[in-house]
Amino acid sequence: MTTRRSRPACLLLALAASCTAASAATIVCTPGPAAGNAPFNAVRRIAIDEFSRTVNLDVVRSKTRETETLGKMRADLVGMDESSGEPVYVFNSIPTSEVETTTLFKLFKAGEWRLTSATLSFVGKVPMLRTADSGTVFNCKRSSLG
Known part of the structure; x- marks a missing residue:
């Protein structure tokens, strides 16, 4: 392959990568003002x-x-749905080898952003x-990457 032919291919790959990155976003959320009246979160x-x-x-x-x-906790984004017009994010905490519990989270917008969660323990495999x-009510801001 000559240099002339590889440049267009590289440009197409770079363009495809930038389009993919431009469509993705980040979202950052903090507890909303109503969280002070809510149970401990x-x-x-x-x-x-x-x-x-x-x-x-x-x-x-x-x-x-x-x-x-x-402290810090990492989670995997296992589901993301925007078919209803408002985003819904589902993620779960990554359990460590010595801990047999995981927390499932759902962040969704229904007028206001809300976070619900459930903690599961595993006894055997059950x-x-x-x-x-x-x-809990959260304030969330979305931003585009790239």
């Missing part, structure tokens, strides 16, 4: 990268009356529901 920040299908969460690891200790959260 451990999630303090959510960052979803649609392109890499990863989710990073800042969560409360421990809490005293005066302070909160934050999942058991440990906790379920009815939902």
Whole structure:
């Protein structure tokens, strides 16, 4: 293949990559003002990268009356649907080898952004529901990549 023929191919690949990246977006969410009246929610920040299908969460690891200790949690974006006109994101925490629990999250917009979650434990290979959260209001901002 000559240099002349490979340049157009490289340009087409670069254009295709930039179009793919331009269609993907990130979304960053923090608890909304109504979250202060809601029951305790451990999630303090959510960052979803649609392109890499990863989710990073800042969560409360421990809490005293005066302070909160934050930690990081990674999750996999397992589902994304915009067929209803409003986006719905479904993601689950990545369990470590020593922990046999996982948390499933659903972030959706129904007038306002809401996050619901359920924590599952596995006994043998059977999942058991440990906790379920009815939902917390979040402020979310979307931005395009590229």
